[in-house]
Amino acid sequence: LAKTTQPISMDSYEGQEVNITCSHNNIATNDYITWYQQFPSQGPRFIIQGYKTKVTNEVASLFIPADRKSSTLSLPRVSLSDTAVYYCLVGARGSGTYKYIFGTGTRLKVLA
Amino acid sequence: DADVTQTPRNRITKTGKRIMLECSQTKGHDRMYWYRQDPGLGLRLIYYSFDVKDINKGEISDGYSVSRQAQAKFSLSLESAIPNQTALYFCATSGAGGTDEQYFGPGTRLTVT
Numbered sequence: 001l002a003k004t005t006q007p008i009s010m011d012s013y014e015g016q017e018v019n020i021t022c023s024h025n026n027i028a029t030n031d032y033i034t035w036y037q038q039f040p041s042q043g044p045r046f047i048i049q050g051y052k053t054k055v056t057n058e059v060a061s062l063f064i065p066a067d068r069k070s071s072t073l074s075l076p077r078v079s080l081s082d083t084a085v086y087y088c089l090v091g092a093r094g095s096g097t098y099k100y101i102f103g104t105g106t107r108l109k110v111l112a
Numbered sequence: 113d114a115d116v117t118q119t120p121r122n123r124i125t126k127t128g129k130r131i132m133l134e135c136s137q138t139k140g141h142d143r144m145y146w147y148r149q150d151p152g153l154g155l156r157l158i159y160y161s162f163d164v165k166d167i168n169k170g171e172i173s174d175g176y177s178v179s180r181q182a183q184a185k186f187s188l189s190l191e192s193a194i195p196n197q198t199a200l201y202f203c204a205t206s207g208a209g210g211t212d213e214q215y216f217g218p219g220t221r222l223t224v225t
Contacts, residue, residue, distance in 0.1 A: 032211075034211070034212075034213075036214075041200070041219065041221075042216075042218065042219065043116075043202045043216025043217055043218065043219055044155070044202075044214070044216055045216070046211070046213040046214065046215075049211045049213075085154075087154065091212075093211065093212050100212075100214075101157070101171075102147070102154040102155040102156070102157075103154050104153055104154040105154055
């Protein structure tokens with residue numbers, strides 16, 4: 001089971017790009033990397049998922065190096081509304097065994 | 113209408129009482145999950161179900177039980193509530209393939225006094 005390590009918290013200012021790195025040294029061949037966002041008192045919300053290289057959607061980009069032992073979630077030009085907890089998960093898609101584990105996440109605070 | 117609904121949204125109960133939290137989803141997904149979240153901590157998996165006939169324990173199943181009444185309904189019960197079960201409870205659902213994206217409900221805030 002791939003364990004993930006993320007910074008506990010980060011602060012940023014509005015308009016800046018924020019990069020949150022997640023380490024997953026024992027990621028398995030079939031594992032994908034998924035990021036979720038959680039606002040206070042709400043359930044987490046899927047942001048992005050990737051396997052290797054770079055994935056981009058309307059919300060964020062996900063950078064995964066060739067060895068896949070880490071990944072970086074990039075949020076362009078953050079606003080106050082991006083203040084949330086961000087979780088990095090590693091697990092096999094569609095497998096018969098549930099492998100996703102939510103750690104404590106990274107608490108991002110965006111300052112004016 | 114929300115894809116995943118949870119009832120009740122807030123509940124205060126006393127130690128020793130039995131309580132049921134209910135979850136319904138309209139996504140048509142087979143997979144459903146129950147998590148708990150304690151203040152300042154991440155989510156921990158209590159139980160999960162991959163279809164109506166499949167129930168599996170998660171990380172912290174002791175003191176909890178579940179029932180999958182239908183594809184769309186998954187209930188969590190606390191047989192005899194205790195104060196350290198005070199937490200925010202989330203239900204989620206996902207498809208069996210693709211991204212396995214989990215869709216979460218709004219949560220139930222449970223307080224056991």
